[in-house]
Amino acid sequence: MKNKGSLKSNSAVDLFKLIGAYLVVSIHTSIFSSYSDIFNFYFTDVFARLAVYFFFVASAYFFFRGLKFENSKIVKCKENFSKFKKYFSQIVK
Numbered sequence: 001m002k003n004k005g006s007l008k009s010n011s012a013v014d015l016f017k018l019i020g021a022y023l024v025v026s027i028h029t030s031i032f033s034s035y036s037d038i039f040n041f042y043f044t045d046v047f048a049r050l051a052v053y054f055f056f057v058a059s060a061y062f063f064f065r066g067l068k069f070e071n072s073k074i075v076k077c078k079e080n081f082s083k084f085k086k087y088f089s090q091i092v093k
Contacts, residue, residue: 013058018049027051063087
């Protein structure tokens with residue numbers, strides 16, 4: 001059983017991740033192409049592509065939040081490097 005205090009939930013980020021996931025799906029499916037090509041272009045190629053940048057920023061936020069800092073410098077480089085290596089290997093798979 002997990003300790004409630006050990007895992008902090010960020011419901012606003014979770015909500016934007018859910019919305020972003022739908023936007024990424026809409027990029028790949030061109031969901032409004034049968035309705036209007038112009039609306040589909042603005043929705044998928046302009047608005048929905050912002051979700052990609054959101055996921056990049058959110059991933060960086062959660063990655064760097066897990067690192068150890070002291071006096072605005074990263075400490076324990078060996079431990080942090082192993083976290084980065086594990087994170088990167090999961091992305092590349």
